[in-house]
Amino acid sequence: MDKKILKLLYRSFDEELNKKENRQLEAAMKQSEELRLERDRILAQRQALAESPKSSFKPFFAERVMSQIESLGEKKNGLETFYETLLVMFRRFALAGAAILIILLLYNLRTGDALSTDEIFYASDVAIEEIIDLPLF
Numbered sequence: 001m002d003k004k005i006l007k008l009l010y011r012s013f014d015e016e017l018n019k020k021e022n023r024q025l026e027a028a029m030k031q032s033e034e035l036r037l038e039r040d041r042i043l044a045q046r047q048a049l050a051e052s053p054k055s056s057f058k059p060f061f062a063e064r065v066m067s068q069i070e071s072l073g074e075k076k077n078g079l080e081t082f083y084e085t086l087l088v089m090f091r092r093f094a095l096a097g098a099a100i101l102i103i104l105l106l107y108n109l110r111t112g113d114a115l116s117t118d119e120i121f122y123a124s125d126v127a128i129e130e131i132i133d134l135p136l137f
């Protein structure tokens with residue numbers, strides 16, 4: 001089937017063809033059984049569509065859709081919830097760690113005679129190399 005003739009057939013359902021195009025289509029219809037079957041198939045589809053019940057959305061469809069979209073924006077996804085949980089836990093541990101540091105600072109200030117960071121944080125003068133080289137029994 002010629003594509004040009006097929007396009008003419010499709011156009012003939014929706015708009016008026018000029019005389020030359022109409023003659024071409026009629027001549028092709030007389031020659032081609034396949035083209036006549038295609039025309040009948042298209043006519044049957046158009047008729048079935050015209051006779052089908054018309055359906056539409058229920059009242060206030062747009063408002064319901066918009067309210068659902070807006071509610072999705074308010075909900076948090078799993079990552080945001082996880083991040084907020086980590087943030088709360090970090091604050092608790094940070095407060096506990098700060099309290100322990102303050103207690104160590106106060107304890108070492110009372111027991112030490114100088115105000116050095118080694119004494120404040122109870123750090124010894126042992127180097128890492130000395131710790132690594134300690135013999136294990």
